[in-house]
Amino acid sequence: MTTATFHPTGDVVAQAAEAGYFPGRHAVEVTAVERLTDGVYRMTFRDAYIAAHARPAQFVNLFSKDPMKLLPRPFGVSETDGDLVSVIFAVVGKGTDEFSRMRAGDTVDVLGPLGRPFDVKKPAHYVLVGGGLGVPPLIYAAQSLAAAEGSRTSAVFGYRNERFADAYVARHADATYSIDESEGNVVTLLDRMESDGTLHVDGLDTVILSCGPLPMMKAVSLWASKRGIACQLSMEQRMGCGYGTCVVCVVDTVDGRKKVCSDGPVFTSAQLGWEA
Structure with missing residues (x-):
């Protein structure tokens, strides 16, 4: 048959x-x-x-x-x-x-x-923080925001070694910063932006959008929380169906277990309980 x-x-x-x-x-x-x-x-x-x-x-x-x-x-x-x-x-x-x-x-x-996308409706300075293979959705965020009036974007990417995505995101982002493991990590770059005044621009609220390895996103979320900066995180998880039927991709939130594919992949720091 x-x-x-x-x-x-x-x-x-x-x-x-x-x-x-x-x-x-x-x-x-x-x-x-x-x-x-x-x-x-x-x-x-x-x-x-x-x-x-x-x-x-x-x-x-x-x-x-x-x-x-x-x-x-x-x-x-x-x-x-x-x-x-x-x-x-x-x-x-x-x-x-x-x-x-x-x-x-x-x-x-x-x-x-x-899946549920990033909320990028309001004008803001969107800081796109990605690590490794978490950077692709942030390239698209930069591309989408490039057409939005009143918003600015800064890409902050961390790599193991070769910076394979910088050229793509630079076509859309207003500023691009990257680092590899020999130099530090994305929090190193965020600290530099805070020190040199590039974290807050044009009087806009700063919003962090992040995707990448779980330890990186937790560190970014805590860093943002200590500074009162809104943070949205796109979770990476093994999936089966992709639309909420198989319940393979659940993640713990403050409201119980949620499906990354349909309830996410985007969650806020508050939803995940990743706040200082």
């Missing part, structure tokens, strides 16, 4: 969007896969719906062509350009290795955009 997977065409996806329905899993064209550094890749695919509707910190699920790999891999949207969507990911297993080997003209199944 064989089973078939339904792959709606671009026209079907467009019709669903026009009718107000969220498009289901569907195949899209890969337009490029680039190696940024050792084990880190940037994939671009064509999907007008995701490009038009994705918000900062939302993610997409990519599906392996191997029927034995049932679970999708979630990746934060890193940039959009017209009907093109880019994601940046590290090769950590067979699924991500498969994606890294794709080429222009291949197809991949996608579902999204998913």
